Structures are given as structure tokens and as C-alpha cells.
Amino acid sequence: MKIYKKSIFAILFCLISVFSCKPEFEYDKITDIYIFSTVSSSNDLVTTIGKSYSFTDASRGEYVREWTVNGPSFFTNNGDSVLTEHIAHVQFKETGIVPVKVTLDFGDPSLNYDTTFNVAVFDSVVTADFEVANIEGDFKETNGKYTIESGTFITFKSTSEGFPDVFEWNADVNGEFKDSLARMEFVTPGTYDVTLTASRKEPISGKKGEITKTALIEVVPSSIPYVLDQLTQDANGNIFVKLNRDLNVDEINDNTINNFKVTDALGEVQTINHLTVSNELNNTIILFVDPNFSSLFVTYKQANQSGDIISVDGVLLEEFTDVKVEGYQHNFFTNGSFENGTYAPFNDGKWIGSGGMKVLKDPSIAVDGDYFLAVNFDPYTHKNGNGSKLSIEMTDDYFPISTEKKYTFEFYAKAIGNIRTLKVSIKDQESGNSVNKSLHSNLIDGEWVKITWYSNESIPKDFIQAYIQFDLIAEPDETAQLLIDHMVFTEHVE
Template sequence: MKLKGTNFFMVLFCLMTFFSCKEEFEYDKITDIYVFSTESNSKDLVTTLGGTFSFTDASRGEYVREWTIDGPSYFTNNEDTVLTEHIAHVQFENTGVVPVKIQLDFGDEELNYDSTFYITVYDSAVTPDFEVIEIEGDYVESNGKYIMESGAFVTFKSTSQGQPDTFEWLTTLDQTVKDSVARIEFVKPGVYDIGLFASRKEPVKGTGNTIYKNGLIEVVPSTVPFRVDQMTQDEEGNIFVKFNRDLDLETITDSTINNFTIRDADNNVLTINHLAASGEVNNTIILFVDPTFSQLYVTYNHSGEAGDLQSIDGVKLEEFTDMEVEGYQHNFFTNGSFENSTYAPFNDGKWVGSGAMNVIKDATTAVDGDYYLQVDFEPYEHKNGNGSKLTIEMTEGYFPVSAEYNYTFEFYAKAVGNIRVLKVTLKDADTGDSMNKTFQDQLVDGEWVKITYFSNEPITKEFINTNVQFDFIAEPNETAQLLVDHLVFSQH
């Protein structure tokens, strides 16, 4: 039998249940239940307002049949919400998931049968709309519009009708958001129109539409001061000035360099060779100066409109005087990781026993880079009961140490075998003055251990030409090794 309806494909959808030939029933009481719709797939049970579907009950046996549906949808057979005919033609008048139910009564509770078809009903078109659900920042609301300080984040949420699944938020900002919720940052002062395009692709296409809310967002300059967060120096001596907000890069001109002055600890003015915005981030400029690692101080003054630094939200940089630069941590060990494959600046040892010192290339063993320094001990017992004692010390690359600065002195060491003593000595090659520390218990057999002599702290003595010396003692009559890597002696 053909079933007629608006959405009608003449294909059986669902053999819901099938009962037949139970032994305890006589032939005239065999019960078949066979209910189907005009769609071939449950995912196709979708329509729009005013659409129709047809369902058929082809069951057999003595029973009472009743189709039901919630209003305002109804059966076109009788323009009611209850139907007892074999074929049910339904017209859908409410959106959402609408159930169509059938109850079959065979006079036996064990054989009675209920089933439900679920139909998704959409509006035929999408009606876009949205609302502001959160503002992160200072703002006021006036006549349905929002006035906020620069840097605020606004979260918009689609409230569109018609079950859309495709979104695109429309602003003049360089941001693309294609979700039902959009979190957008507003930085530059100005008045912003916000739009939303919403449409539907699945499960039924809906005509897309766009809504604009003109002048919804007004951004005013932030009351948070535009200031410097940090000034640091790189290994070339150049000074990186980091701000708390992004710069308006268009305000940086050739005259901006004249707003800055750099002095050292003796009040000598340094020449700024060049000033430029960092190419990596928009909140940093670079002052290019000749390499120097002494204490430096930077001053900034306004010079009128030309050359004044301004944040992207229109606030001028606050003036400051003698802001100290965080000095570059200059590492005096130019061969601290032995990557030039030599053990310079150290000599090859003073031996009580015998042994050797080599730079080994093995990236799987080195703690830093591909190379490490290896000191080998030959089995030996000194007359005082000690084993092999080895000393390696600097023979070149001496450097000054001043009590005015902080220093970090650290390295990695790995003992292979029983190394009883590791002593580190700082000596002044000119005066003979020295200080030392023994790291008796820090070494762990077979493991790299970080040894720290100083950690960003002052050295109490002044050294004109600092010489570093290492002394090792291994247990008597034992073959041992000491591996050394990543030597850092830096001035802050």
C-alpha cells in the first residue's frame, strides 16, 4: 500500500519488533507487530514547521490500536491528536523533538506493545541573534550598549533561532571566530559594530541570515598606567625594554631615540646607536648600545608629540628616571661545555698517581651539548694512605671578580667509582689570595649532579685575575673517573 505525505520516500524505516509462531498459541492467535514510517533512516526523521510524515501499522492479531501526538501537531486523518487507523498522517506544528507514539493492545499484558518515533522539527529559516554574557574589565552599560576600558575581553553568545550550526562573528578586528560563543579582546579605542552570521547545514539546511548591532561596544583608553615592566641586557650589550602593554608601533620614529638616556654607574652617558621595535613581540623595544656589562641606568622623558611612546590603546608612556637594567649574566668560562672539543682553559693535571684528561664527544652521556670533560684515575696508594690525587687548573682566560656584583658558579659532575674528595678553589693569580670549598658528600656514583658554589650572590673577596682550580682524590687502588660538564661562572 502506498502511503502519502509531504516528506515521503516509500521506503520501510523500521521493523520495530517481530513476534510469530509461539507454540502455546493456536494459529488464529498468532501476533505480528509491524510498524514503519515513510523514511529509510532514523536520522532522516527531520522536518520543518508544517511538514508531514506518514506511519503505518501492519501488525496482525486481535488488538486495539491508538496513535497519539502532542499538540499543536496533529493527525491530518481526523485533525486530532489521537488516531486509531492503520495509517497515520501527521502534520508538525511545533519545533523541537516531537514524539509520535503507538500503543497496541492484544488483550494480554505480555503481548501488548508500545513504540515511539522521534521527529526533529526545525524552523524553515535561521533567525540570528546574540547577547553579551561576560565582560572581563572595567565597563558600564548604557541603553543596551557597553563602554569599557581598553584591554577588556567580551564574551558573546549566539541566541539565534532555528537551530543553527554554522556561525561567523563579524567585527573590524583582526580576529576570526566561528563558534556559537566568541571571546574577543578590545584594545584600540573606538566604537565597534558587532555582527553575527548564523546558518544551518545539518540535519536540514536553513537559510542563513546576518544581524548587526551597531555601536554595541565603545572602547576608551585604559586608566592603567603605560609603564616599563622590565629592562634586560643581552650578550651583545643591547638593552631590551619590555612594557606592560603593546606599543602603538606607528608612534615610534627616528626622534624616539632622543627620549632615552643611558648612564653607567660612574654617570657616564652611553651612545645609543639605534632604537627599534622588537620583531618578535609588540611590547618591547631594543636600545642598541656598544657592549658593556657594568651597571646601567635608563631615563625616559617626553619630547612633545614627536617621538613619544604610546600604547596601542592611546596612552603615553610614563616618564621615569634612572631605571636600572638587569645586567647580562656574562659567563667567564668560554668553553664551559667543551663544545670546541678541547679542555682549554685547563691544564692536563698534576698527578700524584697517574691518569689522563680528555674531552669526549658523546651526546648520550654529556649533560649539555655533545662533549664533556673526562678525568681518569689510575690505581694508586700514596704513603699517607690516600689514593690518586689529581689537580686541574686554569692556565688562561683569567677574569676579575668584584664585591660589587653577584656571581653564579655551578657545574655538573658525575663520579664513576669512589671519588672521596672534590675541592674547588678560587685563587688570584696576582696576589695569591684564595678561597675554597669542598664538596665531600655531593657526588653520586654514576649520576650527573649539579654542584653550586655561588648562586647569584656576592663574593666577599676581590680578585684581579681569578684562577679556578679543581682537586680530586679517589679511593686507594681504585680505578675511577670524574666527568665534568656545563661550567658556568657568570657575573650578574
Template sequence: MKILKNISLGVIALLVALTSCQKDEVVPYGDFQDVAIFSPYTGKITVEINQQISIADGSKGFIDRKWSVPFPSYFLNNDDSVLNEETAFVKFMEVGEVPLVIEWQFQDSLGTTTRDSTFMVTVLDTITTDIAVTNIEGNYTEENGKYIVEAGSIVTMTDTSSGSPDTYQWLIEGHDEILETKTVEVQYKKLGLYSVGLASSRLEPYGKVDTLILRDFIEVIPSTLPVVLTGAKEIDQAGVVHLQFSREMDVIDESDISAFTVKANGTAVAIKTVQLNKNDASIVEVILEDDLYNSQTASVSYDASVGSVQSSDFVKLETFTDQEVIVYLNNLLTVNPDFEDGTKNPFADPWNQAGFANVTVISGDSQSGTKHLNILMDEGTNAQMAMESGFFSLNKEKTYAFEFWVKVKSNPGGNALQFTWRVQPSDGWADNYKSWQGACCTDQLKAENEGTWQKIQILTDKKPPADWDAAKLHLQIGSGAGGKTEIEFDNLKFYEYEVPPTE
């Protein structure tokens, strides 16, 4: 039996022409046999239970035809599980993989033959929303199907609905953002009772939305664990550093200024005040007298012997030292700079001047996020690719930095691996604002760093040759002999390079 699982929409899904010529004449459909099935489905046929499909037989030259489907599914044409009509209207009454079979009998000069085809139809259940807690980072107990967690715990929840939904809207009490992934992680920082809701639906085949609300599903109680600094960054307000903690903090004021130290390039900077963020009490704002500059490295420390900072559940903040502060920068690359949309956009397809470069976006082992750009080159390749959208403006009086992460996965060609990043006007060519990198001379590309992500920052020693209202990035890359070369890029950033004023 021949199993056919993929059926094209509105076109012939199966076309088998079996022909033979009679010696002196052609008799219409005498020995001409043509098998053709027409279906309104692309690829695999998937339907919801209690729904129907139509499928037509356009075959020629047969003497008998029979459709069949296992009970309790049936044909609407005759309310039976067997049908001999040209077009079959099938209603599916059970969940699972259901075979839809068509058989033909053909007669020719050699006798009667039987042919058949089977279409496997995936029948999905109606959607009934359900939720499961799959992991909790922190101390917790479970009582009567509800969870009691300590403040600061991270709760992972996932959709376990029947009917294979593909669209999700989580409603997490205390969490303003609507989450739209199958699995979510929520950190509970504030004491109280929290409900959790999920609306699940299916786009194809259409599955009606179903909603589940779990009232008071999560209870947050005081923690027995230390309060932890989970991140520190300067926001887009000059000199304002946000310290993100694992749970909400108690009242904090200027009396705690002396307990904090912020350093830029190893030198302490003056702190104007410290305060709780008005919208999120798990964030402590450290406001500096002066701005931080993105050419600097910054850190923050806290001395518990001097300060009295504590969480809202009265756990004292412990001393921490020289934790990195991410200094704010305004990335001029606003279209997919981390390739997280799964495409190489805004870059156009490469032009292969020599050899061949296969440019794709792949998942797994990214520098951050889940996706990154992969370039696999034949030996002796010389390829070029440039942005075709997402252009940015440059001022010839300013200095800029281009920062990116690179990983060499395979380089049999040794020092022949090289690339040049150029910055050019969007509608033309320029070769006077660029930076060359090569395996011979760039530490990040050398053999000892193969297989690990390396950060490169370039262009800080020069300025654009002109004011460009619309500029683009252009990459030229080449490989050597000995086999395929593979290199990856992630997290592209192009920004104005800030240097503190000299005194």
C-alpha cells in the first residue's frame, strides 16, 4: 500500500500517469489511466474533531472507486463509512491519526488491477485549557492544588491544554505585561495572593479559545533566603542606575547613601541620592551626580555594616562588591540586531564573488537570546553582504563604535580567514570608513578562541567621512583552503561613542 501524507492545496496532490499505446488506434480512456486527487489542504491534513473536510478524485480510466474511513468517522454524502462518489465529504469523530483510504480498480489488456492510496488525517481534540507548574526556584509548598512560595521565587508555568493550541495569552496578577508563549517564568517579589489565567486557542485549524482562571493560585510569604541583586544597569536617564533585587525592598532613603559605592573605570563617583523606584519596589535607584559614559566600565558595591537596607519581608541586604553595572548606550541598529526574528533581515542575500557563502540564522548556543547569524563558506570564498533596510544617520563630527560578538566554529584555512566591516551611504559605495579583522592578527579570531563567543569593538579611532542621513553596514568576508569555514555573529550594536571630558 502506498501511504501519501502530504496533499497540496487546490492542486493535484498525487498524479500518476500510467499509459500504454494500442497498436493502430487510441481509444479514449481505453488503456489510459490517470490517478489524480484534489484537496483544499497544504501539506499534512489536520482537522478538529466533529469537523469535516472535502477531497475529490479526478482519476480517469478506472472501472470502480471506493472511499473508506474507520468508524465512528463517516461520509456526509451517505452517512456511511464507505463511499463511491467522486467528491468525499468526511466528518471525523475520533481524536488521533485517522486513515482515509481510496481504492481504484483498473482494467486493461492484461486484466484487472487494484490501486490504493491512504491519507493520514490528524484529528485534534477541542481545546480545553489547563496549566501546570513545572518548576519553582525557591522554597515552596503545595496545598490543595495551590502553591505557597517564598518572596523572590521564580515560578515556571506551561500550557498543558488538550487540542494542541498554538496561541496563548497569560494573565498574571501583579504582572502588567501579557505573556504570549507556551511556557512562562514569573518572579514573585511582593507578599500576597495572586491569580493566574490562561486563554488558549488555535489558528490552524481554527480552535475556539478556552480560558482558565485559577483564583489565588500563588501565595507569596516572607522568604527565609537572602535578598539577591539580580542585575544593575544605567537607564536612559543620565546617571540613574537601577539595582534590580529578587524581591521588593523596604523604604530606603538618603541615610543609606554612604553604604553604596559606584565606580567608573575603577574610580568612585559621587552619589546624589538613593530611592525606591515608584513603579517597582524591587528596584533601588542610585542617582549619580554625573553621567556614566559608554566607553567606561562601571560597578556597584554595598556595605551591610554601614547601611540598613532590607527587603519588604524584613530580610537584611547582605554585602556585595563590585557587581557590574551595564552602562546605557543607544543602539542605532533598530531592525533585528540580534537576529531573534529568525531571519538575516536587514541584510540582503550575499554576493559570492568567489566560492560560496551560505548565510542562515540558526538556533542554539547563541551569545544571548536563542538565535544568531551563521556563515558557512566553501574554501576560497570571497563574499559580500550589506543592509537593505534599517538604515541609520551619522554625524561626521561624532565618534561611533561598532560592537559585535563573533565565534569561529571551524577554520581549516588558518590566517586566510578575514573580514572587513564597512559603513557606507545606504544608496552607494564607500571604502573610507571601515575596519579589517583577520585570523592572523585579531585575537578573537585566533585558533585558541575557536568555539567561544568573543566581543569585538571597532571604529572608535575614526569618524565618518561625511554626514549621512542614511547609512548601512557592509560585510566582506573570505576563507582559505582546506575545507569549509564556519563563523557566527550575534548582537550587533552601533552607537555614539561617549568619552568623559578631560579636566
């Protein structure tokens, strides 16, 4: 077995920049297994994360050679944790004591050989630094510092050295930023310092790095107008006023409610019971109004005093007039509170029925406004005895209805006498299929009862053109009357 000194030096000189060996080593006298590394002794097997060592062996006559290292460290020869070449280059990717093992198989268990190098890998010293990677909005750069408009997003990118994997950014803006990339929104006018602290998860040695770039960002008020973005209504009838950017909540007070006006389709002003800022969205105000599922419109006018709505960067909200509310405003009935003194939605040419109806005016009795509908039942003979009943159904102007949408049918009813059953059917014009809702023994003689059916649920049949039929039965042996007010049938517009 023979190995040449010059060849060994040639290989190692090309592969490593620093090489030393044991003083007693003589290349031309190797007669057995000899393993060496880029350091002179095992006590020197110390490095920092991300660095490399090279190992080789000078054995002869083996059948199999296998180097192994624990992941995520790996051999740069092949990018794997197992290697069969003479020379092994290892890059260390985790801190701690990392074993590098070589096994030599000579075909005889008594001659087989293995050895392990334990390399102490310390945490690298982290030098923190970062750069601006992207700006979403108008900006101006001067001497490495940035002037931006309120509402601009800036993405910062860590350029730290030392292989950090833990990042913490601080710029005194909303949000937590824990990645190597940090996308921040700057809203409030002012000057901002940006700080990055970079470190490793499990340092054995070394220190974290931190850098602060003072007055890196200057935020000025946005040139984009502060305007209404959307008006929506929830299931309780409350109106959500969404603006195109955050508002200054400190400027909202009891006077702000006077800047708004809510009207219905007839121009009637609706009472705003309360105004507040949404707990979830800093760009949204909630107007609390009584449930009214007819079309609603909102107007905002500045009062030029305390209570005007101002954005977080100091811009006044622009005025708007009679903007329609999106949401639960699509009511298939007209005049569901009977306030114009007619029988609508029953006898506006779209309905036929039995029984007498009349609209009465009495604010002390009406639930909604001054008027209500009084329905007198017709007497009829039943096998169980005499009683009275009323049936009303649409005959024209059917409305589309589908399982793909959701609906609410709501009204107030007061029984005068014993009304045993109140049933409402939604029927399909073409097929005659129907879905029914019935009220049994829930009506209280002489008291208003609010009745809500479906309540934002899908109609369980696929209707194309639908109509409504009411069947009201009172028995036995009396002629009853039913009072109705605030009747709405709404399609929920998402």
C-alpha cells in the first residue's frame, strides 16, 4: 500500500485554504488507515454556523467508504448527508456538537474501521442591517430617507449577516413583524425610526444584532380625498358607514350624529338612536337605527365644528347626499307600514281575497308610524263548528325567488279574538310548489306580537316566480279580527 506525499498536498491545497497536519506524519511511510482534517487536532474542531470543514482519509484496500453527518448539516460535494468520496467537505447548519463519522469496510469484520469527529459549532455573530424592498404609494427619497403619504405600505428586507433566523421589527406602527420581510402601513403623520433586531433561535455563543435607522420615514397627509367607500346594513337594520381609510377616533363625539341623516324611499327621516366607531374596523362608523328593511339613504354634511369626521392624517371627510344603503333593503312589498293610508301591499291590484280590510289611523295603537291594517274575518262553516277565516293571495306582479338567496319575512300581528292558526305560504307560480310557515297559539288576544320567519335562511325549493298566500283561521264560534303592521318581505343582498 502506497500513497504519495505530493498528491495529497496537491488535493488539499486546492480544497482548503488552511492546512496543517500532525508533525510525525510522513506521507510515504503510510502502512495503515490514516485520517486527517483541515486542523491539526480534534481540540481545534470548532467553527461557527454556516462555515465548512474538509476531511479526508488515506486508507487503502477498502471495499466501501461512507461519511455521514447529521442534518441539516450536509456535504457540499453532493448536497447530501451521506458521502463515499475520499475527501469530504462539510457545511454546518446547526449549532451544537455535530458528529462527522467515517466508516471503512475491508470485507473482514476484524479489519473494519470507523471513527467520529465531534465538531463544536457555535452561533455566528449577527450583524443586523436592512433595506427598503418595496413602496406601495407615492414617495420621495432624499439622502437615503423617505417621505411618503399617509396610508403608504413599505416592505423592509433584512440584509443581516451571520445567518439569523429570528427577526423583530419596530417602527411604532400597528402589527407584529417577525419575518425577514416586514410590510408596514404608515398612517399617522410624523417621523418614524425603524429598528431591526436579528438573532438565532438557539445560540451557543455569539450575540444578537440590532440596528436603528433614525428618522428613516416621514409621513405626510395623503393627497387622496377622504371619502365614503360603502354603506351596508346588518340583520338588525344598523348601517355601517365604511370610509376609504382610517378615521381619527378622538374626533368622534356626541355631535357627530348630527352630521348624518337617514331617510327611506318616501323621504321620511329615520331616527338614528346611536353612533359609534366599529370595534373591529378603524375605518367604519355604525349608525344604530330601528329595523327598517325598506330602501334607506344616508346623507353626511360637515358641521364645521367639533364632531366632524376627520381621517387619521387630518383630512376632512367629503360630504355625500342620499347614498343608497346596500344590504337588507330589497323589500318586495310597498307601504308595509300602511303610512299612505291604503291597503297596500294587499289591495294595490296584485291581490284578491276574502274578508274585509281597512287601514286605520291611531298612533296609540300602531307599531310603526300612525297607521295599521285591520282585517275582518269572514264567517264560515267547518265540520268542527262555525268560525271565521281569511285568505289573501297575490294575482299579479310576482317576484323572483331562489334557493341561492336568503330572505326575511317580518310583521307585527295583534289578535282580536281567538285566532287558532296563522299560515303564510310562498308558492311557485309555475309548479305550484310551496313552502309554508304556520303560527299556532302564539298570538295573544289584544297584544302585538312580532313574527319573523325565514330570518336569513334559504328557501328550500328552487322557485322562479313566487307569490304569497295568507290563510288565517279563527274558530270556534266567533268572528275574529287581526291587526297587522310593519310588514316586510326582504331579499338579503350580500
